[in-house]
Amino acid sequence: MPPPTASDLIFSEQANHNFSRTLGDLKRSxxxxxxxxxxxxxxxxxxxxxxxxxxxxxxxxxxxxxxxxxxxxxxxxxxxxxxxxxxxxxxxxxxxxxxxxxxxxxxxxxxxxxxxxxxxxxxxxxxxxxxxxxxxxxxxxxxxxxxxxxxxxxxxxxxxxxxxxxxxxxxxxxxxxxxxxxxxxxxxxxxxxxxxxxxxxxxxxxxxxxxxxxxxxxxxxxxxxxxxxxxxxxxxxxxxxxxxxxxxxxAHGLSPPVFWANREVLLSTPETELPNFIENLVARTAAAGTAKGQMRCLKPASHLFIGSISDLPVNSMLPAAFTIILLPKITGEDTWRTSPTRLDVGLGPHKLGSRNLRTALPFIIDFFRRSLTLRKTERGQEDETTVLIACETGKDLSIGVALAFLCLFFDDHGKLVQEPSREVHVDKTFIRSRLGWISTSMPDGNPSRATLQSVNSFLMERPR
Structure with a gap:
């Protein structure tokens, strides 16, 4: 029998490929x-x-x-x-x-x-x-x-x-x-x-x-x-x-609450059936709906609330509340004003919505400022105006708009002012301090970097 050669001792390229695939299959299993x-x-x-x-x-x-x-x-x-x-x-x-x-x-x-x-x-x-x-x-x-x-x-x-x-x-x-x-x-x-x-x-x-x-x-x-x-x-x-x-x-969309509520049936379902079973379970859970949440107050402001669109109270259309709804679809600016105290702003979903927020903020801020001025003229006195801001999740775009409002329309004690002060120096430190109010009031809020960049750009570049 001839002595082994180098080719006998070294795996061929195909053998190495098969070996890697076998290891991958073992890991996936x-x-x-x-x-x-x-x-x-x-x-x-x-x-x-x-x-x-x-x-x-x-x-x-x-x-x-x-x-x-x-x-x-x-x-x-x-x-x-x-x-x-x-x-x-x-x-x-x-x-x-x-x-x-x-x-x-x-x-x-x-x-x-x-x-x-x-x-x-x-x-x-x-x-x-x-x-x-x-x-x-x-x-x-x-x-x-x-x-x-x-x-x-x-x-x-x-x-x-x-x-x-x-x-x-x-x-x-x-x-x-x-x-x-x-x-x-x-x-x-x-x-x-x-x-x-x-x-x-x-x-x-x-x-x-x-x-x-x-x-x-x-x-x-x-x-x-x-x-x-x-x-x-x-x-x-x-x-x-x-x-x-x-x-x-x-996870195929499975979340911790759905897992804990259905853990026994999940663990008894064969592995081959689990992906479809989980997706159907998640869909049924979503269709059944979750408990309606509540709009959350951003302290120390006492009349500024944010949440998801589904959290909005039924009476949000009342004149006493100024409502801003940020929709996950793009709509024309001429359709945004749906009542004297409500805006339905179609920014689009996710990152697109975050980017579009920058160009929408001047419209939102100006409309709110004009509404405050009109209300003061009609009533002859200043009053506390309740502001409701909602987006799809209640944790991203709504936080961005609320941050702009806190910087422009609320003083250091959280009291609403009628007119954005041009004397307030809005810089990154000031913006971070107002963002601190939000993170303290709702620690699960998670505004994207793109959303915060849009707000910073708008606030830092606005005329003084």
């Missing part, structure tokens, strides 16, 4: 919808174990965190982004202040923030860096006279000393940015009499029941629910780390 849902329930059980051990409310760090908490036991939502904790680009976000958590933390002496991360990482950056930055910045902001509470705490097994030092050096600038928003410190400090301190829990932690009350601080328990997987998923018996992530690639 593991990353099934069934395995994801089973993994989510597995990790959700750990979240409940942590809640039982520490007796504090479960807060979902959106979007991923909600998959791991039964809506019946969910204590709220947070919006800490891992991108705000990525190495070299750390920041304290003025768009995601999460100040609504302070009331929950003060009431329950802390909270448990639930999140997860995909294979290869022990903990998401949101939990190991973004939240520690948030805690330290708020401690410096709320307790400036107590420097012993200003220290930055990060998990040393994940965040290196060098990275920790680089983040700590940025904290004064983050505090200055928060102070520039002109948020009322007294109201926030009333909610949390003690500083905040992050504490980390993972499936590797020794979780034992405790009734400990920390005298010096409120614990913000950062809980990573997914077990760390070092190798490939096919070595884990079907378990998928961070199974609730990347839903656009596997």
């Amino acid at each position: 593991t990353l099934t919808i069934q395995n994801r849902l089973q993994s989510i329930l597995h990790d959700a059980a750990f979240a409940q174990q942590v809640a039982g051990a520490y007796s504090r409310p479960l807060i979902a760090n959106e979007r991923c965190g909600s998959w791991y908490i039964d809506p019946e036991t969910k204590g709220g939502s947070a919006y800490f982004k891992s991108t705000d904790g990525h190495t070299g680009v750390w920041k304290f976000s003025s768009r995601r202040l999460n100040l609504h958590l302070l009331e929950i933390i003060g009431k329950h002496d802390g909270c448990i923030i639930i999140d997860s991360t995909r294979r290869g990482k022990r903990m998401p950056d949101a939990l190991c860096k973004t939240i520690p930055i948030w805690c330290s910045v708020l401690n410096r902001f709320l307790f400036p006279e107590q420097p012993k509470f200003h220290e930055l705490y990060t998990p040393p097994q994940i965040v290196s000393q060098s990275e920790h030092a680089q983040i700590a050096a940025l904290l004064p600038s983050f505090v200055a940015a928060l102070e520039a928003l002109n948020i009322y410190v007294a109201d926030l400090k009333h909610n949390v009499p003690k500083p905040l301190r992050p504490i980390w829990v993972t499936p590797e932690s020794n979780v034992t029941p405790t009734s400990s009350i920390f005298e010096d601080f409120h614990p913000v328990i950062c809980c990573t629910v997914s077990r760390r997987v070092a190798g490939g998923e096919n070595s884990e018996g079907g378990y998928i780390q961070g199974a609730g992530d990347d839903t656009e690639n596997w």
